[in-house]
Amino acid sequence: MSKNKHGNRLIRETSPYLLQHAHNPVDWYPWGDDALAAARATGKPILLSIGYSACHWCHVMAHESFEDEAIAKIMNTHFINIKVDREERPDLDQIYQQAVQCFIKQGGGWPLTMFLTPEKIPFHGGTYFPPEDRYRLPAFPKVLLAVAEAYRERPQDITRTAKNVLNTLQRIKRDPSKKTINANLLRSAVEKLGKIFDVANGGFGGAPKFPSTPALTLFLHHYQESGEKRYLEMLTHSLKKMARGGLYDQFGGGFHRYSTDAAWQVPHFEKMLYDNAQLARLYFSSYQATQDPFFRRIGIETLEYVLREMTDVQGGFYAAQDADSEGGEGSFYTWSPEEIRAVLDADTAKIVCRHYEIRETGNFEGKTIPHREHSLNRLADETGASIAAVAEVLRVAKTKLYAQREKRPKPLRDEKIMTGWNSLMIGAFVSGYQVTRDKRYLAAAEQAADFIFKHLYKEGTLLHVYKDGVAKFRAYLDDAAFFADALLDLYEAGAGGKYLSPARLFADTLIAGFWDEQQGGFFFTSHEHEVLIDRMRPCFDHSIPSGNAIAAQVLQRLFYLTGKQHYFDKAEQCLLTFAQEMDANPFALGHMIAAADFYLRRPKEIHIIGDPDTPETEALLRKIHQAFLPNKLISFNDTPAQRHWMDKTNTRDGTTAVYICQNFTCSQALTDWEEIQLTLFGSSARS
Numbered sequence: 001m002s003k004n005k006h007g008n009r010l011i012r013e014t015s016p017y018l019l020q021h022a023h024n025p026v027d028w029y030p031w032g033d034d035a036l037a038a039a040r041a042t043g044k045p046i047l048l049s050i051g052y053s054a055c056h057w058c059h060v061m062a063h064e065s066f067e068d069e070a071i072a073k074i075m076n077t078h079f080i081n082i083k084v085d086r087e088e089r090p091d092l093d094q095i096y097q098q099a100v101q102c103f104i105k106q107g108g109g110w111p112l113t114m115f116l117t118p119e120k121i122p123f124h125g126g127t128y129f130p131p132e133d134r135y136r137l138p139a140f141p142k143v144l145l146a147v148a149e150a151y152r153e154r155p156q157d158i159t160r161t162a163k164n165v166l167n168t169l170q171r172i173k174r175d176p177s178k179k180t181i182n183a184n185l186l187r188s189a190v191e192k193l194g195k196i197f198d199v200a201n202g203g204f205g206g207a208p209k210f211p212s213t214p215a216l217t218l219f220l221h222h223y224q225e226s227g228e229k230r231y232l233e234m235l236t237h238s239l240k241k242m243a244r245g246g247l248y249d250q251f252g253g254g255f256h257r258y259s260t261d262a263a264w265q266v267p268h269f270e271k272m273l274y275d276n277a278q279l280a281r282l283y284f285s286s287y288q289a290t291q292d293p294f295f296r297r298i299g300i301e302t303l304e305y306v307l308r309e310m311t312d313v314q315g316g317f318y319a320a321q322d323a324d325s326e327g328g329e330g331s332f333y334t335w336s337p338e339e340i341r342a343v344l345d346a347d348t349a350k351i352v353c354r355h356y357e358i359r360e361t362g363n364f365e366g367k368t369i370p371h372r373e374h375s376l377n378r379l380a381d382e383t384g385a386s387i388a389a390v391a392e393v394l395r396v397a398k399t400k401l402y403a404q405r406e407k408r409p410k411p412l413r414d415e416k417i418m419t420g421w422n423s424l425m426i427g428a429f430v431s432g433y434q435v436t437r438d439k440r441y442l443a444a445a446e447q448a449a450d451f452i453f454k455h456l457y458k459e460g461t462l463l464h465v466y467k468d469g470v471a472k473f474r475a476y477l478d479d480a481a482f483f484a485d486a487l488l489d490l491y492e493a494g495a496g497g498k499y500l501s502p503a504r505l506f507a508d509t510l511i512a513g514f515w516d517e518q519q520g521g522f523f524f525t526s527h528e529h530e531v532l533i534d535r536m537r538p539c540f541d542h543s544i545p546s547g548n549a550i551a552a553q554v555l556q557r558l559f560y561l562t563g564k565q566h567y568f569d570k571a572e573q574c575l576l577t578f579a580q581e582m583d584a585n586p587f588a589l590g591h592m593i594a595a596a597d598f599y600l601r602r603p604k605e606i607h608i609i610g611d612p613d614t615p616e617t618e619a620l621l622r623k624i625h626q627a628f629l630p631n632k633l634i635s636f637n638d639t640p641a642q643r644h645w646m647d648k649t650n651t652r653d654g655t656t657a658v659y660i661c662q663n664f665t666c667s668q669a670l671t672d673w674e675e676i677q678l679t680l681f682g683s684s685a686r687s
Contacts, residue, residue, distance in 0.1 A: 008021070008022055008023065008024055008025075008026065008027060008028045009027075009028060009029050009030060009034070010022040010028050010030060010083060011023075013030055014416075014467040014468045014470050014472075015053075015085040015087075015088050015416065015467065016053040016412070016414045016415065016416065016467075017051060017052050017053040017058075017083075017085040017087070017414070018030060018083055018085055020053065020059075020062065021062060021066060021083050024062070024066045024067055024072065025066075025067070025068075025069050025072035025073075025076075026066050026072045026075050026076065026081050027072075027075075027076045027081055028081050028082070028083045029080065029081065029082050029083070030082070030083065030084070031048075031082050031084050031089060031092060035080055035082045036118065036120070038080050039080040039116075039118035040118045042080065043118070044078065044079055044080050044118075045078075045079055045080070045115055045116060045117060045118070045123075045147070045148070045151045046079065046080050046081075046082055046115070046116040046117070046118065046120070047075060047079035047080070047081045047082070047113070047114075047115060047144075048082045048084065048092075048096065048112075048113075048114040048115070048116055049066075049081070049082070049083050049084070049111060049112070049113055049114075050083075050084045050085075050086045050089075050092065050093050050096065050110065050111065050112040050114070051084075051085070051086065051110045051111040051112070052085060052086050052087050052110060052320070052414075053085070053087075053319075053320060053322065053412065053414040054257075054270035054271075054272065054319075054320035054321060054322045054323060054412075054414060055110045055111065055270070055323075056268055056269075056270065056323040056324060056329055057109075057110065057111060057127075057128050058110055058111045059322075059323075059324055060128070061111050061128050061129070061140075064130065064131045064140075065129070065131050065140050068131065070141070071131065071140060071141055071144075074141055074144045074145065074148075075144060078144065078145075078147075078148035079115075079144070079148070080118075086110065086112070087319060087320075087414075087416060087418065087465070088416070088464070088465055088472075088473060089473070090476060090478070090524075091476060091524055091525050091529070091532065091536070092532070093112070094524060094536045094538060095169070095532060095533060095534050095536060096112060096114045096122060096125070097112060098169060098534075098536070099114065099122040099125065099165050099168075099169065100112060100114060100122070100125040100126065100127070102122075102125075102164070102165050102168055103122075103124055103125045103126060104125070104126050104127070108127065109127045109128075110127065111127060111128055112125070112127055113125060113126050113127060113128075113129060115147050115151075117158065117162055119162075119533075120532065120533050121162040121165065121166060121533055122162065122165050123151075123158045123161045123162045123165070124147050124150075124161070126143070129143055166533065166534075169533070169534045170534075179576050179579065180576070180579060181575055181576065181579045181582070181596055181599070181600065182579070182582070182583055183600060185582060185583070185593060185596055185597070185600065186218065186221060186222050186225065186593060186596075186597050186600075187222060187226070188583070188586070189218055189222075189582070189586035189590075189593050190218050190219055190222040190231055190586075192586050192587075193215050193218065193219070193586055193587060194230075194231070194234065196587070197234055198262065200262075200263075201241055201262050201263045201264060202234070202237045202238030202239070202240070202241040202242065202264075203216075203238050203241070203242070203264075204587065205262075206262045207259065207260055207261045207262045208258055208259060208260050208261075208268075209258060209259045209261070209262055209264065210257075210258040210259075211242060211247070211255065211258070211275065211278075211279060212587070212590075213275075213278040213279060213282050213590075214278075214541045214545065214589075214590025214591050214594070215586070215587055215590045216234075216235050216238055216239070216282060217282060217285070217590060217591075217594060218586070218590050218593060218594065219231040219232065219234050219235040220232070220235055220282075220285055220286065220289055220628065220630070221594060221597055221630050223235070223289065224289065224628055224629070224630060225597075225601070232289065232290070235286060236286060236290060236292070236295075239282070239283060239286055239295060239298075240294065241263070241264050242255070242264050242279075243283075243294075243298045244264075244371060244372040244373070245259065245263065245264030245265050245371045245372075246259070246264065246265045246266055246267050246363075246364075246369035246370070246371045247259050247264045247265075247267045248298070249271070249305070249333060250356060250370040250371065250372065250398075251333075251370065251398055251401050251402045251405060252305060252309075252402055252405070253301035253302055253304055253305035254271050254276050254301075254302050254305035254306070254309070255271065255275050255276055255279050255302065256268060256269050256270065256271055256275075256323075257269075257270045257271070257272055257275060257323075264371075265363060265369065265371055266363065266364055266369060267330075267369070268323055269322075269323040269324075269329060269330040269332075269333060269411070270320060270321065270322055270323040270411075271320060271321040272319070272320050272543070273306070273310060273317055273318065273319055273320060273421045273422075273424070273425055274421050274424050274425075274543060274544045275543070276302050276305070276306060276310075276425070276428070277421070277424035277425040277427065277428040278424065278428070278544075278545075279302060280299045280302040280303055280306075280428040280431065280432065281299075281427060281428045281431045283295045283296070283298045283299035283302070284296065284299040284428075284431045284432055284434075284435045285431070285628055285630075286628075287299065287435060288435065288625070288626065288627055288628035289627075289628035291626075296435060296436070299431075299432055299435070300432065300436065302428075303428065303429060303432045303441060303444075306425065306428075307440075307444060309321065309413075310413075311444070312415070312417060312451070314447075314451055314454075314455075315444070315447030315448050315450060315451040316417035316422055316448055316451040316452070316455070316466065317417065317421070317422050317425045317448055318413055318414060318415045318416070318417065319414040319415070319416040319417070319418060319421060320413070320414040321410075321411045321412070321413050321414070322411040322412040322413070322414070323411065324411060324412070325408070325409050325410060325411040325412075326408075326409035327408075327409070328365075330364060330365070330369065331367075331408075332405070332408050332409070332410060332411055333369060333370075333405075334362070334364055334365070334367035334368060334369055335356075335358050335367060335368055335370060335401075336358070336360070336362065336366075336367050336368070337349070337353050337358055337359065337360055339404075340352055340353055340358055340401070342404075343400050343401055343404045344397055344400060344401075348393055348396075348397050351379060351383060351390065351393055351394065351397075352394065352397045352401070354374060354379065354382070355372060355374055355379055355394060356368070356370035356371060356372060357370070357371055357372070357373050357374075358370060376390050376391055376394075415467065416465050416466070416467045417451065417455075417456075417465070417466045417467065418464060418465045418466075418479075419452055419456050419462060419463065419464055419465070419475060419479040419482070419483055420464070420476070420478040420479045420482045420483070420544065421482075421544070422448050422451070422452060422486075423452075423479070423482035423483045423485065423486035424482055424486075424544065424545075425448065426445045426448050426449055426486035426489065426490070427445075427485065427486050427489045429441045429442070429444045429445035429448075430442065430445050430486075430489040430490060430492075430493045431489075433445065433493060434493060434621075434625040435625055435626070437618075437622055442493060442495060445486075445489075445490060445493075445495075446490065446495055449486065449487065449490060449499070452483060453502075455471055456471050458471060461474060461475070462474075462475035462479055462480055462483065462506065462509070463475060463479075464476060464479050474526060474528065474529060475526070476524055476525060476526075476547070477510070477514050477522050477523065477524045477525070477538075477547035477548070477551065478524075478544065478545075478547040478550075480506045480509055480510050480513075480514070481506075481510060481522075481547045481548075481550040481551040481554055482545075482547075482550055483506055484503045484506040484507050484510070484554045485503075485550050485553065485554050485557075487499040487500075487502055487503035487506070488500070488503050488554065488557050488558070488561070491503065491561075491635075492633065492634040492635070494612050494617075494621065494634075494636065497636065500561065500562075503554070503558065504558060504562065507551075507554055507555060507558055507567065510522060510551055510554075511566075511570055513526040513527055513528070514526055514527070514551075515570070516537055519537070519577060520573045520574060520576065520577035521537050521539070521548050521573075521574050521577040521578065522537065522547060522548050522551050522574065523535050523536070523537050524536045524537065524538050524547060539577075539578040539581050539589060539592055540581075540585075540588040540589060541588060541589065541590055541591050541592075545591040546589065546591050546592055548574055548577075548578065548592065549589070549591035549592040549594070549595050550591065550595075551571075551574060552571045552574040552575050552592070552595040552596075552599075553571075553591075553594070553595040553598060555567040555568065555570050555571035555574070556568065556571045556595070556598055556599060556603075557633060559571065560603060560605055560633050561633060561635055571595075571599065572599065575592070575595060575596050575599055578592055579596075582596060594630070597630075597631065598630075598631050601631050602631070602662055602663045603631040603632050603633050603662070604629065604631065604632045604633070604660060604661070604662050604680060605632075605633045605635065605659075605660065605661040605662065605666075606624065606632060606633065606634045606635070606658060606659075606660055606680070607635050607636075607658065607659040607660075607661065607666075608620070608621075608634065608635065608636050608637070608656060608657075608658055609637060609656070609657045609658070609659070609669070610637070610655065610656030610657060611656070612636050612637075614656065616655065616656045617656045620656055620658070620673070620676070621634075623673060623677070624676075624680070627680075627681060629680060629681065632680075655671050656671070657669040657670065657671050658670045658671070658676050660676070660679045660680060667679055
């Protein structure tokens with residue numbers, strides 16, 4: 001294996017995160033047979049460090065410790081050191097994030113620092129360690145020497161601890177006793193979530209605060225079912241607070257990872273593809289539910305940011321942008337009044353500073369993260385101008401400030417292209433297309449799907465990640481489930497029947513390669529995967545949706561689109577497997593509960609008979625997608641499941657007809673929009 005002068009073996013890797021450490025004085029290995037063999041041969045324990053390229057505290061620990069010759073010497077003397085990009089190897093990250101909770105009270109995170117036996121079993125761990133005692137944390141050199149001494153002098157203690165960790169991981173995977181789904185699951189979930197809702201700032205809990213997209217989505221689902229406006233109000237309050245705060249990039253669009261405060265003002269500045277995919281979709285859905293153009297605009301701005309900053313020339317989507325740039329964390333995004341005045345005339349600068357709360361005192365390291373506290377109405381009153389005039393001033397100013405910001409050193413961009421995350425963004429672009437009918441968005445979704453087929457699907461095997469012309473790692477559950485879901489999104493958007501067959505293929509791959517025959521549900525890794533100390537069967541949403549939740553959703557969609565009963569049976573088994581967890585922890589299982597809502601309420605199947613390319617069909621789809629209807633399916637002439645008795649000739653002079661089915665009962669052929677609208681939306685339908 002190629003290595004640098006320090007013995008560091010990361011120099012030939014493609015991961016930007018691993019390459020960031022390729023010239024450390026630490027003798028790093030990537031995870032693999034060479035590292036594990038070295039641990040067995042030397043008898044040394046393994047120091048496993050897991051992080052990702054956009055992680056601020058990963059950079060801090062790298063600079064403070066991994067670039068330090070004295071600390072590196074301790075690491076090299078006593079340990080076999082393995083560096084892992086958690087985005088390349090989420091299988092390893094899931095296991096060791098679970099394990100670290102045996103050693104620290106506050107849960108896991110990144111950087112993750114774990115100490116393993118040569119058999120890969122953890123016996124101690126933590127997250128960030130400073131180079132000297134600080135933040136009530138022990139110095140990293142002290143930790144290293146203490147762990148090395150314990151491993152050498154007290155092997156029986158190490159063996160006992162490692163055994164206890166393995167037992168704990170096995171207990172987490174217990175077979176739940178409950179095997180029924182609560183018929184009132186959605187209502188029960190939102191009632192529990194309502195009790196932890198932050199009335200002042202939106203979202204849930206205090207700092208640090210994450211967008212919690214799955215939980216907010218449940219509010220929207222329940223509002224659509226029940227009409228209870230307080231849940232819609234909690235959702236819209238949250239979305240407006242986030243989009244007006246520092247969490248959102250006011251000049252460039254797109255959302256940062258999370259907020260360090262409860263009011264969404266000061267973010268950790270990394271931008272992740274998966275956050276923007278999920279949030280864009282939620283903003284478009286909220287527009288459908290409210291017709292408030294604010295939500296539509298934020299969705300559009302987020303997609304435009306992705307097209308501009310995060311899209312490869314071949315159509316794939318990049319993984320992330322870093323929190324740090326040349327000036328330090330967040331320096332790319334912050335402003336002083338002086339910097340505003342250098343770009344704009346005095347009157348405009350005053351309006352901009354007022355609108356975005358840019359003050360001399362700042363709110364982050366002497367500068368200001370732009371955020372919006374003042375409405376256009378208020379600014380119009382203060383300036384004596386019309387709302388339209390103020391809006392135009394701000395629009396022009398924003399363009400100039402964005403252009404000026406582009407001259408600054410940009411944060412590092414992680415240009416890995418991952419199947420699962422790309423699939424989430426494909427769904428977001430389809431959602432944007434459905435609402436706006438902007439064909440650029442559908443084209444972007446199709447190009448990303450084509451990228452995956454071309455570069456990440458090799459000899460019948462779906463792969464996980466692509467970088468610098470190299471695709472590697474067999475697909476995980478998330479990759480196969482999310483891609484199948486994205487292909488169904490493309491099919492339902494009218495992009496063509498060509499997407500339905502591969503969606504079935506990847507669903508079949510999930511069942512054949514990931515299904516847990518003993519307990520039900522899907523493993524995170526396939527049956528052909530490397531044997532690790534545990535095999536996770538994840539049901540919780542983390543930064544991305546639970547793979548089991550999306551798999552259950554995909555299988556239900558395929559049942560209704562193909563009529564194949566085994567898809568429904570596997571989806572039902574999957575949901576029943578996690579029924580107990582859904583009842584107990586709705587905050588962590590939002591996507592699974594949404595899949596269960598689809599199961600409990602049954603979707604409305606919209607079967608369109610007619611030419612999908614006619615203006616008439618386009619007009620119909622435009623109308624359908626202006627309202628929020630979460631549990632629906634759209635199919636076209638070529639769908640295998642269309643009932644044989646549907647009279648596909650029952651159209652007058654090529655007029656598009658619609659059959660609407662639910663709970664195995666279908667309407668007659670409908671051609672009048674008023675009838676279609678009433679059948680789809682009931683008495684709440686808008687004209």
